[in-house]
Amino acid sequence: MRLTFKKGGIHPAENKTASTRIEMQPLPMTVCVPLSQHIGAPAEPTARRGDKVERGQLIGRAAGTVSANVHAPISGTVASVDNAVLADGRPGRVVIIKADEESHAADTAAREEYWKKVADSSFGDTSNDPHTPEELRDMILGAGISGMGGATFPTHVKLKTGAVKPDIMIINGCECEPYLMCDDALMRNYALRVVQGSQLLARAAGAEKTIIAIEDNKPEAIDAMRKAAAAFDGMEVVAVKTKYPQGGEKQLIAAVTGRYVASGALPISTGVVVDNVATAFAVWQAVATSTPLIERVITVTGDIPAPERKNYLTATGTPLSELPFTLPENAKAILGGPMMGRCAVNLDAPVTKGTSGLLLKSTGAKRTVYPCIRCGACVDVCPMGLEPYLLATYGRLHRWDDARQADVADCLECGSCSYACPSNRPILDFIRIAKKRSR
Ligand code: SF4
Ligand code: SF4
Structure with missing residues (x-):
């Protein structure tokens, strides 16, 4: 089996x-390193504008119980510690590091040497x-x-x-x-x-x-x-x-x-x-x-x-x-x-x-959303045994207490329900809202 x-x-x-x-x-010649690349508190910057940093050097220290250190991916000079828009649209603090020709060539050579060693099983x-x-x-x-x-x-x-x-x-x-x-x-x-x-x-x-x-x-x-x-x-x-x-x-x-x-x-x-x-x-x-x-x-x-x-x-x-x-x-x-x-x-x-x-x-082409036909496909595929159509309804109607009682916190946001829905309903989108608001 x-x-x-x-x-x-x-x-x-x-x-x-x-x-x-x-x-x-x-x-790259320039990197933009977010101080929050993990769940929990963002790291506290340990590097400041104008600092010279080496590849692998600590530039952000874990702040709090749930946090993680952040290191410089290239050698160079810290151009700024600033706010930026991250890939998913959220804002975040970042450390911008700029390399020069010399440091870039040295990093590239050291990196190639390193990966040769990683591939060598005797090392x-x-x-x-x-x-x-x-x-x-x-x-x-x-x-x-x-x-x-x-x-x-x-x-x-x-x-x-x-x-x-x-x-x-x-x-x-x-x-x-x-x-x-x-x-x-x-x-x-x-x-x-x-x-x-x-x-x-x-x-x-x-x-x-x-x-x-x-x-x-x-x-x-x-x-x-x-x-x-x-x-x-x-x-x-x-x-x-x-x-x-x-x-x-x-x-x-x-x-x-x-x-x-x-x-x-x-x-x-x-x-x-x-x-x-x-x-x-x-x-x-x-x-x-x-x-x-x-x-x-x-x-x-x-x-x-x-x-x-x-x-x-x-x-x-x-x-x-x-x-x-x-x-x-x-x-x-x-x-x-x-x-x-x-x-x-x-x-x-x-x-x-x-x-x-x-x-x-x-x-x-944009998919048309149809009314729920109560087919139960979303319930059948949910790996957590939830009732996705119901959770989504609670999310749509802002019924946060009902969502909490229906165990919305157990949803792992896998998207299986939305995938299976023949009516193309944005089930997970509403569940995400209900999950967040019912906390
Ligand atoms: S996204 Fe949540 S509700 Fe939908 S199938 Fe996955 S666990 Fe179930
Ligand atoms: S799969 Fe879609 S149409 Fe079927 S019960 Fe769930 S929400 Fe309704």
């Missing part, structure tokens, strides 16, 4: 057509890493790592599990969103590093068993990860059924362990911690090479010429518009995948730690 969650789920067209090679996007063995779990969490905090699957929750906070001692660490390699392939590419090209990072994450959380879960539409990644994990004790690579939203934390815990997260409870209540494969890779970089999170793999794809659909290793702070793509006519740009991604309204805004993809879609 193929592992999966039991309630709901959909099978959208996969459209995973990007090349699985990872190409190195050149370092950076962390299997006998001597650090204690607390020291590992401090290193993860120091490196500014936050969840890279889209949630951007600071990883050191997630690993501090308090009274609950987790027994299982699940590493999420599902990548269930259509179009996105950055995790697939990472697992195929750097399987050993992902496995090493997974082991470090499990140690940092105090979990004895590590399960790496990958959707069964990625046989090459499963194969590469199984080979890399074979020598590691307490580690297993499992194939899970390709079904959206398999990568949802609660759905993945249910699929892999048979444990269920109760309404309103946190996933850790089941004794499981879940982290993404790219986060595991960043943890290996932090521990083995003392490198903070300043670049990531991002998928550029959609209605663009096939040779342009690629995965790029991109420095954070790089303007999205510097990535090589031909903008389609009537373009709609989405940060992330089509199901849970957010519209990008400013393509001059930067790539951040949470940018898994840039999806460029050519918008067709």
Whole structure:
């Protein structure tokens, strides 16, 4: 039997057509680095206008319990610490760094050397890493790592599990969103590093068993990860059924362990911690090479010429518009995948730690919205067992108390309900409003 969650789920067209090679996007001459690339409080700037900074230097310190450090993705001079409009249209504080020809050439050479070492399996063995779990969490905090699957929750906070001692660490390699392939590419090209990072994450959380879960539409990644994990004790690579939203934390815990997260409870209540494969890779970089999170793999794809659909290793702070793509006519740009991604309204805004993809879609004719026909399709597909048509009605009518009582907070905003609705109703849009206003 193929592992999966039991309630709901959909099978959208996969459209995973990007090349699985990872190409190195050149370092930009100017970066715009947001001080909030994570959930929680923005980092406090530690660099000021006119300061000289080195690539990898701290420029923003985590402020508060839920926050993350921010580092310079290039060497250069701080041009300003300012307010800017981020890719999704929200305002945020940013640090602008400008390189000069000399620093740019030195950074580029050092970066190429570094990635040659990363590809060399004899380098950076962390299997006998001597650090204690607390020291590992401090290193993860120091490196500014936050969840890279889209949630951007600071990883050191997630690993501090308090009274609950987790027994299982699940590493999420599902990548269930259509179009996105950055995790697939990472697992195929750097399987050993992902496995090493997974082991470090499990140690940092105090979990004895590590399960790496990958959707069964990625046989090459499963194969590469199984080979890399074979020598590691307490580690297993499992194939899970390709079904959206398999990568949802609660759905993945249910699929892999048979444990269920109760309404309103946190996933850790089941004794499981879940982290993404790219986060595991960043943890290996932090521990083995003392490198903070300043670049990531991002998928550029959609209605663009096939040779342009690629995965790029991109420095954070790089303007999205510097990535090589031909903008389609009537373009709609989405940060992330089509199901849970957010519209990008400013393509001059930067790539951040949470940018898994840039999806460029050519918008067709506007779809007509029809009345609800009470077909129940949205209820059938909801992986949380909610009544989406009802929640959306509460959102439309501003009935926030009713929405709260109908467990709107449990909605994971997967969009399955909107996808399944034959009347094209914007169910999730109304649910998002109800969720926000009923808090
Ligand atoms: S968006 Fe929310 S209500 Fe709609 S299917 Fe997903 S979990 Fe259910
Ligand atoms: S799927 Fe659409 S039409 Fe069917 S019950 Fe839900 S909201 Fe109504």
